[in-house]
Amino acid sequence: MNYNSFLNRDYKSLLDTPDPVQHPGFGSIHVLILIVAIGVISSILIFMSADASANKNSNQQANLTALETTLKENVQITLPLSVPQLPEHEQVFDKTGDIPARENTSSEDGNAHWLTVKVKSGEALAHIFKRHHLKPRELHDIMRLGKTTASLKKVRPGDIFKFKIDEQGQLQTLVYQLSPLKSLHIQRQQDGFVAAMQTRNIETRTSYAIGQINSSLFEAGKDAGLSDTLIMKMVNIFGWDIDFALDIRKGDQFAIIYEEQFLDGKKINDGAILAAEFINQGRSYRALRFTDANNHSDYYTPEGLSMRKAFLRTPVDFRRISSRFGKRHHPVLNKMRLHKGVDYAAKPGTPIKASGDGKIIFRGRKGGYGRTVIIQHGGRYSTLYAHMSRFKKGMVAGKRVRQGQIIGYVGQSGRATGPHLHYEFRVNGVHRNPLTIRLPNAAPIKKQYKDNFARTASALLAQLDMHKQAQLAMYQ
Ligand SMILES: [Zn+2]
DSSP, rough: OOOHHHHHHOOOHHHHHHOOOOSOOHHHHHHHHHHHHHHHHHHHHHHHHHOSSHHHHHHHHEEEEEEEEHHTTTOOOOOOOOOOOOOOOOOOOOOOSSSOOOEEEEETTTTTTEEEEETTTTTHHHHHHHHHTHHHHHHHHTTTTTTTGGGGGGGOTEEEEEEEETTTOOOOEEEEEEEEEEEEEEEEEETEEEEEEEOOEEEEEEEEEEOOOOHHHHHHHHTTTTOOHHHHHHHHHTTOOOOOTTSSSSEEEEEEEEEEEEEEEEEEEEEEEEEEEEEEETHHHHEEEEEESSSSSEEEEESSSSSBBBSOSSSOOSEEEEEEEEEEETTTTSEEEEEEEEEEEEEOOOEEEOSEEEEEEEEOOOOOGGEEEEHHHHHHHOEEEEEEEEEEETOOOOOOTTTTTTEEEBOOOOSSSSSEEEEEEEOOOOOEEESSSSOOOOOOOGGGGGHHHHHHHHHHHHHHHHHHHHHHHHHH
16 A cells, blocks of 8 residues: 555545555554655655645645655655745755755855855865865965864765855855754954854744545645645554544544744744544544653653554564464475564565664674564563664664664575564563564653643643534534
8 A cells, every 4th residue: 555545545445445455464554554655755745845835735736746756756865854935145955956056156246246056075165165266265264263163174065155255256255054944154354254153943833723534534634724744643643543544434523733833934844743633433532742851752642641552563664474473384494383473574675663662682693583683672572673684873782762763674684585574572581473462552651740741731632622612613
């Protein structure tokens, strides 16, 4: 099942058409597959939201078409944070060159002119000064300004510099865009150059949306003014309880309170969902976001229980299950053996995720298992991931990991007939079938946050209820 079919199928056809993907026998697979798409999709949509001003509908249509093409062609793309429109000489350029930086262009500004330069591979600032006949002396003076200008020593290919050069060929201003929000400005004063870092602040506002499903979730989301990114965020929050590919019905309703990010008064991005309710087939699910003192956010029910399970059902986006848990004929050893895990066939290099929060207790080669990672999750549970092609950098023994964090990549190291992930799930040291075991819920709100959570929750729930009243009035 791909993202696009999920997007366009209505609830009826979902009931009529069996999903072509092999079902390993649990619903949450859909959501897991969707999660893959989300990474790509949200980058695309975040990027595209930059120009989502004039005609929202046609823009969304364009977004979806682009998305469809992207997914069809299976292109791996990296997109920058969206950037607002700025006056020409202040325009922010991305580092990947997706927004065409007009290289080496100049524009008049009084008696001076602006020169925009994109750093080429292997180039240092000194090369750029030389290439554009700027005085080495000026660069020398700038580098002497100290800590503020240290970033100039390690420029990267694709970085954008802007120079304001006066009639005498003297450098008046240098602007180095470090990120969409941060830039270094160097200005000529009477007694030399002065450097200053400029940071622009993102303003966060709270918004809400309500909707009712008539044809599809994405249609309803669009009608409610939600971006696809936000809809996917909502799908992620409720995805542990609701199978969004199969369970959605006409008449299902949702209400969400979410953040929007503004830069210079213009919306640039959707932020987090703060509270959400989804009524699926008459049953209401509510989720509230809470951020703890370590700045870690998660979603909880109004009672403070986690919306998540403690473990992902599947730690990899796989093509098929190539071997199940239990007795089987071992293809390499050519005899009957107990298969202590599940094998997921997947493309070499497919990311493998930690199935739950925990601590890496082993990382290395382990006989027939090849490159292996073992994670301990509290006192009772541990998970094992084998046959990796390589480990994720920094994922070493002793390292704490969060659910969904990448720990390594699919391969066929050790004794394996093809690229796959061999995944084991142990409870109190005993191997259990990861496909069928009842997964425990993730930890509820911690004791020390209970009062704080109760306050946040009641405020958010009051808001949700208020919007729900409006919703009821609207659909009566
Ligand atoms: Zn196996």
